[in-house]
Amino acid sequence: AQSVTQPDIHITVSEGASLELRCNYSYGATPYLFWYVQSPGQGLQLLLKYFSGDTLVQGIKGFEAEFKRSQSSFNLRKPSVHWSDAAEYFCAVGDAGNNRKLIWGLGTSLAVNP
Amino acid sequence: DGGITQSPKYLFRKEGQNVTLSCEQNLNHDAMYWYRQDPGQGLRLIYYSQIVNDFQKGDIAEGYSVSREKKESFPLTVTSAQKNPTAFYLCASRDPGQQNIQYFGAGTRLSVL
Secondary structure, three states, rough: OOEOOOOOOEEEEOOOEEEEEEEEOOOOOOEEEEEEEEOOOEEEEEEEEOOOOEEEEEEEOOOOEEEEEEHOEEEEOOOOHHHHHHHEEEEEOOOOOOOEEEEEEOOOEEEEEO | OOOEEEEEEEEOOOOOOOOOEEEEOOOOEEEEEEEEOOOOOEEEEEEEEOOOOOEEEOOOOOOOOEOOOOOOOOOOOEEEOOOOOOEEEEEEEEOOOOOOOOOEEOOOEEEOO
């Protein structure tokens, strides 16, 4: 069965420090992969996506993610975190079947210390 | 501006009452989705619709109902059969030109009085 695992429920980093959020997936074929961000009480915003091609993808707000097929991972990174990055981050894998559903991880909550 | 509008932002339900959450989009997307979000449980799919006049149950459809009479609208009714309705509800639509990308509304928080 397809699944997405975000091993870290909660992460705290200091402002200016680097960040890596982990995402592992289980999927039979080449997946469509996504990272979304959610500020408190808000909807989800797409940060970046991977469909094919270059395995390092750039997104909005200075985020990037790397697709590693051998590790079934799609980790999100940012070289220097800002206080405004504090939010919930969700990894998702796209089901390429007819229903086009997204399979979601449980999310990682990011806190940023000043 | 194109987007997805959910209303109301906050909603309160009395025992035994049905309530309806509105979701409207002007993105010209065919597919729309309803999710429920509880702390620590991520997003769980309630219902989805690929096209007007058609919809399918998601993973947690019990106690909910939907309709899709217009392309722009996908309202969700939380019925009295849903015994634990307190949650954050998110509506999304999918861009047909981009594989699986979903765009979200700002959500409705439903609480029980």
